[in-house]
Amino acid sequence: MNNDFILKVDGLTKTYANFNAVDNLSFSVKAGDIVGFLGPNGAGKSTTMRMLTGFIKPSSGTANIGGFDICKDCRQVQKIVGYLPESSPLYLEMTPLTFLHYRAKLRGFNKQQRDKRITELFELIGITDHAKVPISQLSKGYRQRVALADAILHRPKLVILDEPTSGLDPAQITDFRNLIRNLVPETSVLLSTHILQEVEAICTKVVIIKDGRLLVSSTPQNLLKNSALSEPIVVECQNINNQTIDALKQINGIKSVTVDTVQEWFYLAIYTTADDIRTRIFQIITENGGIIRELHRKELTLENIVISTLEGGHK
Amino acid sequence: MRALQQLNAMILRELRSYFLSPMFYIISIAFLLMNGLIFSVIISALQQPDAPHGAVMKSFLGGNEFVLYYIMFVVPIITMRTFSEEISTGTIELLTTVSISEKTIVLAKYISASLIYIILWIPTLLYPIILSNYTHIDIGPIVTGYIGLLTLGCMFTAIGVFFSVWTRNQVIAAITTIMVLFGIFGAGMGEYTMASGTMREVAIYINIWSQLENFSQGILDVNALIYYASVAMLFLWAALQRAEAKRWK
Numbered sequence: 001m002n003n004d005f006i007l008k009v010d011g012l013t014k015t016y017a018n019f020n021a022v023d024n025l026s027f028s029v030k031a032g033d034i035v036g037f038l039g040p041n042g043a044g045k046s047t048t049m050r051m052l053t054g055f056i057k058p059s060s061g062t063a064n065i066g067g068f069d070i071c072k073d074c075r076q077v078q079k080i081v082g083y084l085p086e087s088s089p090l091y092l093e094m095t096p097l098t099f100l101h102y103r104a105k106l107r108g109f110n111k112q113q114r115d116k117r118i119t120e121l122f123e124l125i126g127i128t129d130h131a132k133v134p135i136s137q138l139s140k141g142y143r144q145r146v147a148l149a150d151a152i153l154h155r156p157k158l159v160i161l162d163e164p165t166s167g168l169d170p171a172q173i174t175d176f177r178n179l180i181r182n183l184v185p186e187t188s189v190l191l192s193t194h195i196l197q198e199v200e201a202i203c204t205k206v207v208i209i210k211d212g213r214l215l216v217s218s219t220p221q222n223l224l225k226n227s228a229l230s231e232p233i234v235v236e237c238q239n240i241n242n243q244t245i246d247a248l249k250q251i252n253g254i255k256s257v258t259v260d261t262v263q264e265w266f267y268l269a270i271y272t273t274a275d276d277i278r279t280r281i282f283q284i285i286t287e288n289g290g291i292i293r294e295l296h297r298k299e300l301t302l303e304n305i306v307i308s309t310l311e312g313g314h315k
Numbered sequence: 316m317r318a319l320q321q322l323n324a325m326i327l328r329e330l331r332s333y334f335l336s337p338m339f340y341i342i343s344i345a346f347l348l349m350n351g352l353i354f355s356v357i358i359s360a361l362q363q364p365d366a367p368h369g370a371v372m373k374s375f376l377g378g379n380e381f382v383l384y385y386i387m388f389v390v391p392i393i394t395m396r397t398f399s400e401e402i403s404t405g406t407i408e409l410l411t412t413v414s415i416s417e418k419t420i421v422l423a424k425y426i427s428a429s430l431i432y433i434i435l436w437i438p439t440l441l442y443p444i445i446l447s448n449y450t451h452i453d454i455g456p457i458v459t460g461y462i463g464l465l466t467l468g469c470m471f472t473a474i475g476v477f478f479s480v481w482t483r484n485q486v487i488a489a490i491t492t493i494m495v496l497f498g499i500f501g502a503g504m505g506e507y508t509m510a511s512g513t514m515r516e517v518a519i520y521i522n523i524w525s526q527l528e529n530f531s532q533g534i535l536d537v538n539a540l541i542y543y544a545s546v547a548m549l550f551l552w553a554a555l556q557r558a559e560a561k562r563w564k
Binding site: 050053054055056057075076078079081083085086087089090091092093094098102103105106107108150 | 317320321323324325327328331332335336404405406408409410411412413414415416562
């Protein structure tokens with residue numbers, strides 16, 4: 001086991017009656033990484049997370065977390081893994097204080113350790129004022145914080161968060177992301193999400209799965225760099241004709257030009273493979289008598305790439 | 316050591332959760348109302364001068380089948396939530412991922428549900444105390460009578476816990492338990508409907524009604540205690556198997 005890796009998933013498979021929820025999945029997470037685990041609904045994200053936390057057992061394959069095998073040393077793995085299940089289930093009749101004390105007892109803390117750690121956590125997640133309010137009366141945002149506090153209670157080496165920000169408002173999401181960001185490097189993070197901005201905002205690695213199979217495992221930067229998609233150059237102009245378009249197509253590195261019209265304005269989307277050729281495009285259009293209102297390079301977002309990756313499916 | 320701490324923590328949480336749920340108070344009130352009603356009916360029925368001493372408690376703890384009927388309803392209502400609630404709210408995922416063994420979980424659920432059942436009976440201790448002001452009370456049969464009711468209830472609890480492991484639906488857990496309890500009760504009735512044969516012997520052995528009657532007469536029926544303990548262990552073992560197997564699902 002390489003010490004650099006906190007998590008190594010190796011051919012993980014979960015078979016239900018007639019389909020593979022997770023199919024021969026392999027990827028790894030370096031210590032200190034925040035990994036965004038992406039995929040459409042039903043892709044097998046939750047199932048994978050449940051296997052990693054020992055809630056369910058894999059049908060075949062395995063994973064190694066911090067040097068322990070999830071099949072052979074499940075209890076050891078659970079000691080160094082924190083988990084926030086989907087929709088953050090909690091005992092609603094308890095207060096954050098009694099809940100965390102209970103959880104700390106289950107985790108083997110003594111009274112002194114509990115008091116110290118829980119005070120610390122309350123400050124960290126900013127819930128001190130609500131420590132004695134029944135969880136049933138707390139807002140979704142606070143509940144989510146309590147669930148996160150529970151997940152990191154025992155200072156796990158890896159924390160697994162299943163859609164931690166779903167149902168939160170934008171301000172809460174920002175808060176929550178900061179909390180997650182502050183967990184590293186002591187704790188590595190594997191979080192599933194539907195929100196691509198989340199990945200762009202905090203993740204150092206992206207793992208995309210579909211139908212239980214791995215599509216991509218990469219850093220967001222590499223994903224942007226190596227994407228088959230290029231950034232289209234968008235031009236809004238008037239007075240152009242077929243001749244102009246043909247001239248544009250002659251430029252070295254132009255892949256395609258699509259034309260759209262809205263009233264008297266033309267909208268050109270020019271895909272290129274080569275370097276920046278915006279000046280050349282400008283030149284050609286104006287030389288052919290065109291009038292340019294706007295010319296800009298549309299930035300390629302992770303969202304475009306992920307969507308095109310998911311649409312592309314497996315190779 | 317750690318398992319013991321976990322067991323302890325779980326039982327405390329379970330008890331606290333029962334005490335915070337309206338269901339517990341509804342059951343308690345219904346339970347006490349039923350008991351009070353039966354108790355007063357027994358007293359008025361036995362108000363002849365020649366009634367034997369202590370007969371009231373004998374009738375109360377085992378001489379009437381009503382007591383059996385309603386613990387066959389009360390116990391499933393206590394046990395239906397043990398696992399089903401955690402499965403339906405998803406907290407089972409929190410519980411099973413803290414490095415805790417299924418054994419500890421099943422045992423904690425069982426012990427706390429049994430304790431709740433026992434707690435329900437505590438107020439009825441007032442009855443013999445009240446009676447002792449008016450008549451001579453024979454302590455022996457009262458003690459054995461309670462032993463019978465409590466141990467039988469603990470057996471029922473194990474059955475209830477077993478069915479709760481199977482489903483996220485508390486109503487289904489309760490109904491299946493009630494059906495099985497009535498099945499056991501009904502099978503015991505074979506003692507009266509069959510003339511002879513092995514089946515009748517079996518029916519005699521599992522006849523919980525006559526066992527309760529024996530206990531209330533002051534007989535410490537060891538066979539019955541062994542029977543209750545075996546059935547409880549069997550169902551707890553089965554619940555454990557099911558809980559462990561669930562991780563393979």
